Amino acid sequence: MSLDKSDVEKIAHLARMALDESHIEAYVEDLGNILNLVEQLEAADTDAIEPMFHPLHMAQRLRGDEVTESDCRGANQVVAPKVENGLYLVPKVIE
Amino acid sequence: MHSKSIAELGAAMRAGEFTSVELTRHFIDRIDRLNGELNALITATPEQALAEAEAADRAIQSGKAGPLTGIPLVQKDIFCTRGVKTSCGSRMLDNFVSPYDATVVERLKQAGAVSLGKANMDEFAMGSSNETSYYGPVRNPWDRGRVPGGSSGGSAAAVAARLAAAATGTDTGGSIRQPAALCGITGLKPTYGRVSRYGMIAFASSLDQAGPMTRSAEDAALMLQAMAGFDPKDSTCADQAVPDYSAMLNDSLQGLKIGLPREYFYEGLDSDVTASIEEAIDLYKQLGAEVVEISLPNSGLAVPTYYVVAPAECSSNLSRFDGVRFGYRCDDPKDLEDLYKRTRGEGFGAEVKRRILIGTYALSAGYYDAYYLKAQKTRHLISDDFKHAFETVDVIMGPTAPTPAFALGEKVDDPVTMYLNDIYTIATNLAGLPGISIPVRAVDGLPVGLQIIGNYFNEGKLLNAAHRYQSETDWHRQIPEGFA
Numbered sequence: 395m396s397l398d399k400s401d402v403e404k405i406a407h408l409a410r411m412a413l414d415e416s417h418i419e420a421y422v423e424d425l426g427n428i429l430n431l432v433e434q435l436e437a438a439d440t441d442a443i444e445p446m447f448h449p450l451h452m453a454q455r456l457r458g459d460e461v462t463e464s465d466c467r468g469a470n471q472v473v474a475p476k477v478e479n480g481l482y483l484v485p486k487v488i489e
Numbered sequence: 490m491h492s493k494s495i496a497e498l499g500a501a502m503r504a505g506e507f508t509s510v511e512l513t514r515h516f517i518d519r520i521d522r523l524n525g526e527l528n529a530l531i532t533a534t535p536e537q538a539l540a541e542a543e544a545a546d547r548a549i550q551s552g553k554a555g556p557l558t559g560i561p562l563v564q565k566d567i568f569c570t571r572g573v574k575t576s577c578g579s580r581m582l583d584n585f586v587s588p589y590d591a592t593v594v595e596r597l598k599q600a601g602a603v604s605l606g607k608a609n610m611d612e613f614a615m616g617s618s619n620e621t622s623y624y625g626p627v628r629n630p631w632d633r634g635r636v637p638g639g640s641s642g643g644s645a646a647a648v649a650a651r652l653a654a655a656a657t658g659t660d661t662g663g664s665i666r667q668p669a670a671l672c673g674i675t676g677l678k679p680t681y682g683r684v685s686r687y688g689m690i691a692f693a694s695s696l697d698q699a700g701p702m703t704r705s706a707e708d709a710a711l712m713l714q715a716m717a718g719f720d721p722k723d724s725t726c727a728d729q730a731v732p733d734y735s736a737m738l739n740d741s742l743q744g745l746k747i748g749l750p751r752e753y754f755y756e757g758l759d760s761d762v763t764a765s766i767e768e769a770i771d772l773y774k775q776l777g778a779e780v781v782e783i784s785l786p787n788s789g790l791a792v793p794t795y796y797v798v799a800p801a802e803c804s805s806n807l808s809r810f811d812g813v814r815f816g817y818r819c820d821d822p823k824d825l826e827d828l829y830k831r832t833r834g835e836g837f838g839a840e841v842k843r844r845i846l847i848g849t850y851a852l853s854a855g856y857y858d859a860y861y862l863k864a865q866k867t868r869h870l871i872s873d874d875f876k877h878a879f880e881t882v883d884v885i886m887g888p889t890a891p892t893p894a895f896a897l898g899e900k901v902d903d904p905v906t907m908y909l910n911d912i913y914t915i916a917t918n919l920a921g922l923p924g925i926s927i928p929v930r931a932v933d934g935l936p937v938g939l940q941i942i943g944n945y946f947n948e949g950k951l952l953n954a955a956h957r958y959q960s961e962t963d964w965h966r967q968i969p970e971g972f973a
Contacts, residue, residue, distance in 0.1 A: 397850075402846065405846050405849050405853070406846060408849050408853060409804060409833070409845050409846060409849040410808075410811070410826065410829040410830050410833060411830060411833040411834050411837070411842060411845060411846075412830040412831050412833070412834030412835075413834060413842070414834070417839075421842070421843065421846065424843055424904050425843065425846055425847060425850070427904065427905045428796055428843070428847055428904060428908075429847075430905075431792065431793050431796060431905050431908070432793045432796055432797055432860065433793075434789070434793045435790060435794065435797070435863050435864060436863075438787070438790055438866075438867050438870065440863065440866035440867060440869075440870065443866040443867075443869050443870060444866070444869060445862055445865035445866050445868075445869065446865050446866070446868045446869040446872055447865060448695065448725075449681040449682075449695060449696075449872070449918075449919070449920060449921025450680075450681060450682060450727070450921050450945065452682075452725075452727075454724060454725075455725075455728075456724075457721065457724070466588065466589075469588040470588050470814075470815075472586075472588065473584070473585055473586060473588065473815040473816075474815055475812060475813070475815075475816075475817075475818035476818070482813050482814055484813055484822075484825050484828060485823065485824050485825050485827070485828055486824075487824075487825055
């Protein structure tokens with residue numbers, strides 16, 4: 395399986411990640427090599443095999459629906475790029 | 490002082506030979522003098538370390554000291570540390586000061602350990618050479634032209650160069666064991682769920698596990714004792730009792746059944762490394778162990794399986810880095826999409842981008858079954874190989890890495906060649922099993938690691954086997970030139 399430049403651009407858009415135009419060819423090559431490696435999986439017979447989503451086959455533990463954290467908005471927003479009145483600021487979405 | 494084990498340091502401090510403040514100053518001085526040539530630490534925290542050492546000295550004086558009280562160590566920069574920069578080796582988090590402590594950090598603090606600072610690492614723990622760090626590569630103390638391994642390369646180099654008594658690391662595909670092997674130290678990846686992942690910046694959540702990186706198995710037992718155990722803050726943390734690891738160290742190895750997977754001794758393995766591993770296994774025979782050849786027939790699927798599962802989970806986990814709530818934000822975004830795209834494009838390095846792209850592709854509409862679902866099935870095959878093996882053997886042994894440390898820059902332009910460095914370590918992460926790497930006979934002055942893999946929650950047996958070897962040999966006591 396190989397990818398072309400437009401495939402890589404599409405994947406980068408899905409990941410919301412800008413790629414430097416001058417680096418795209420290198421990504422095309424690198425991703426193609428990685429996919430060639432991954433393609434070795436095709437040879438494995440997995441028809442009767444269940445997928446393994448947890449290494450110990452354990453069920454997800456759930457906790458009670460109780461408040462356990464105190465309000466730490468202030469402490470958490472100290473590291474935010476831009477906040478105002480406790481809200482995170484981003485460029486205007488709706489005109 | 491810096492060549493003493495954790496147990497020796499603890500005993501000396503309790504006997505009043507020196508204080509934790511004196512010991513901590515000694516390590517701070519070594520970091521000041523020696524870190525420049527290694528780049529093992531991203532952030533040093535000498536003031537905080539001395540304050541913690543003073544508290545440790547008070548605990549020692551009042552007879553309340555535990556085995557880690559006053560012991561100076563470094564934390565891999567993947568662990569959130571309250572009030573201290575937590576970069577994860579990335580430009581994305583270069584400005585991030587964590588508002589909280591990871592459970593591992595909290596537990597080591599409670600045990601009285603002193604944190605000297607934060608260790609360098611591959612960006613977001615993605616790499617096998619520590620060359621993907623935003624803060625530059627770490628150099629191997631045994632040969633400064635070579636890599637220390639990765640991703641916990643700073644932790645491994647710091648322990649090998651005696652810049653700290655011990656370190657924490659994390660291991661998603663070999664990131665504790667491979668750098669431990671390349672730097673000549675002891676590194677343990679516990680069973681998935683043995684140690685809490687809370688506050689450990691997530692790369693691949695079904696594979697990531699934290700563990701100790703130390704100079705000996707004896708020290709690793711003390712570290713793991715403090716790190717392991719149930720944590721309600723991590724829903725994947727195992728609710729299993731933690732045994733007394735130190736009490737098991739000297740158990741007899743008489744009758745221990747060691748499996749040697751024939752797939753781990755293939756033609757790509759360096760012949761000098763093979764000889765070192767075989768010599769170590771001969772010593773185990775002299776200690777009463779029985780050696781049998783076994784087969785892990787699906788071993789060849791481990792690397793390709795990993796390079797679907799890990800990037801898929803990474804692309805999901807790293808979607809949180811969007812320039813909105815914390816971390817890097819690009820300048821002058823023209824709209825929200827531009828903010829996301831340029832923040833992530835500028836904040837992540839090349840290897841992280843490659844993995845996000847592969848993961849995004851593998852999870853995208855129309856490809857999920859062919860890649861992610863298929864890989865979760867081959868993962869099951871790999872796991873079943875181990876299950877069958879552990880029906881007849883107690884532990885599995887083999888090399889940790891196919892070669893000793895390679896040169897800086899040698900593999901950095903070829904991702905797939907770099908990935909094959911983890912050919913022996915990745916399968917245990919996919920299966921969730923514990924594994925340890927210990928130094929055996931060096932090759933041309935470069936350390937070689939023996940990997941011992943155990944059954945689920947059998948860390949005690951791994952530490953026992955490692956300790957018995959280290960009681961008979963002194964490879965773990967070797968100090969690189971210039972750091973004695």
